Amino acid sequence: MSTRIYATLFLATSLAACVADGESTDDITGGGGKADGQSPVIVFGDDWRETASGTLLAGDRVRVDYDLDRLTDCRGSTNGSEVWGVTGYASFDGAAPVTFAVSKLEGGRVKPVVATVEIPASATSVDFWFAVNNRWGCIAYDSNENENYTFEVERTTAGAVLAFEADWSESQQGAIRGGAPVVLHYDPERLAECASSSGGRANWSVTAHWRVDGGAIKTLLVTRASGSELVAADPSITVPRGSELELWFSATNVYGCNAYDSNLDANYQFSIED
Numbered sequence: 001m002s003t004r005i006y007a008t009l010f011l012a013t014s015l016a017a018c019v020a021d022g023e024s025t026d027d028i029t030g031g032g033g034k035a036d037g038q039s040p041v042i043v044f045g046d047d048w049r050e051t052a053s054g055t056l057l058a059g060d061r062v063r064v065d066y067d068l069d070r071l072t073d074c075r076g077s078t079n080g081s082e083v084w085g086v087t088g089y090a091s092f093d094g095a096a097p098v099t100f101a102v103s104k105l106e107g108g109r110v111k112p113v114v115a116t117v118e119i120p121a122s123a124t125s126v127d128f129w130f131a132v133n134n135r136w137g138c139i140a141y142d143s144n145e146n147e148n149y150t151f152e153v154e155r156t157t158a159g160a161v162l163a164f165e166a167d168w169s170e171s172q173q174g175a176i177r178g179g180a181p182v183v184l185h186y187d188p189e190r191l192a193e194c195a196s197s198s199g200g201r202a203n204w205s206v207t208a209h210w211r212v213d214g215g216a217i218k219t220l221l222v223t224r225a226s227g228s229e230l231v232a233a234d235p236s237i238t239v240p241r242g243s244e245l246e247l248w249f250s251a252t253n254v255y256g257c258n259a260y261d262s263n264l265d266a267n268y269q270f271s272i273e274d
Contacts, residue, residue, distance in 0.1 A: 039063050039116070039241060042128070042151065044142075046070055050149055057179030058155040059121040059238025064088055064128070065114045066102040071132040073140035081108035084134040088115060092123040092153070102130065121181075121238035123153045159183065159236070162270065164249070164261070166190055175273045178241035184208055186222040188230040191251035193259040197228040204230060204253035212242040212272065222249070245270040 039061045040054030046069040056062050068086055075084045082105065089097040100115040119126070127150050129143035143149075159181035160174035166189035176182055186206055188195070194204045202225040211217045224233040239245055246269055248262035262268075 041065055041114075043067075044070060044128075044130070044149075052151055056119060056126070056151055056153045057241070058119055058123050058153050060179050060240040061116050061118050062126075063114055063116050064090075064100070064102060066112065066130060068103060068110065068112050070142050071130060071140055074132045074134045074138035075110075076134050076136065076138075077108075078135075081105070082110045084132060084138075085110060086130055086132045088117075089129050089131070090117050091127045091148075092120050093125060094127075097127075119153055124155070125153055126151050155179065161185060162247070164190060164268075170268065172270065176239060176245055176270055177273050178239060181236040181238055182245070183234055183236045184220075184222050184247075185232055185234050186249060187232055188223045188251070190261055191249065191259045194251040194253045194257035195230065196253045196255060196257070198254075200228050201225055202228055202230040204251060204257070206230070206249055206251045208235075208237075208247060208249055210237060210239075210245060210247045212239055212245055214246075215240075215242075239272060242272050245272055 040052060040056055041063045042065065043049075043051045043053070044064070044066045045051070046067040048070065066086065066088060071086055075082070077083060085101065085105070086103040088100045088102045090100070091097040098117065100117055102113050102115050103110050104113050105111075127148040129141065129148045131139055131141050133139045160172060160176045161183045163171045163173070163185040164187065165171075166187040168190060186208065188206050191206055196202070196204050205221055205225075206223045207219050208222045209217055209219050218237070220235055220237065222233055222235060223230050225231075246267045248260065248267045250261075251257070251259045
């Protein structure tokens with residue numbers, strides 16, 4: 001068990017998540033990018049060994065393969081159906097943990113689940129621990145004797161710059177790689193239909209929408225107000241491993257204007273290198 005007191009706060013709800021019939025955490029914790037084996041895998045074996053295959057990269061994902069035989073306490077059944085489950089916890093750089101199920105209920109029996117956990121772009125390390133509980137309140141932990149299982153997260157510093165200019169040209173500087181930052185330079189004049197200001201301050205903005213290999217869509221602002229003008233903010237994103245980065249943009253203002261820059265609905269496609 002983690003020595004952090006907030007770890008216990010999740011236990012009241014984790015059992016329901018663990019034993020929900022047919023639940024898969026891939027749909028819950030996945031963050032875009034491929035789920036075809038490119039992401040690193042950490043195996044927690046029944047021989048009490050922990051093995052990581054591949055490098056954990058900031059902004060990427062990690063798959064957790066947990067052998068349920070590591071936690072044999074608290075098992076039980078009622079009316080012919082098992083009523084226990086195992087929950088995993090991941091704390092990045094000491095932050096409040098995210099939870100994920102490593103078991104599911106199928107046909108009245110608890111089966112293992114290979115969970116997928118998204119790694120924050122700012123992370124440098126992650127602590128894992130696990131808990132089994134049942135409907136009667138029994139709880140047991142697998143926490144490396146309260147030390148937790150710690151893995152380093154690497155960050156790739158070399159990145160790329162994608163520029164979207166006012167003259168409707170686009171350019172790329174540097175290769176896009178999983179785990180590396182990508183700076184988005186967007187000139188708001190491309191979507192000036194929604195330009196507006198009040199009280200000497202710009203009251204409109206441009207948002208980037210992006211995803212990798214058709215995965216989950218993420219958003220961030222690519223502009224900032226500079227008095228009554230809107231200027232490029234040049235934020236960066238960290239893409240996971242994958243093959244293709246897809247981008248499009250939208251502008252809005254306080255009066256309800258909406259405008260889009262989506263390459264005529266085809267979106268902007270950029271290749272991700274290994």
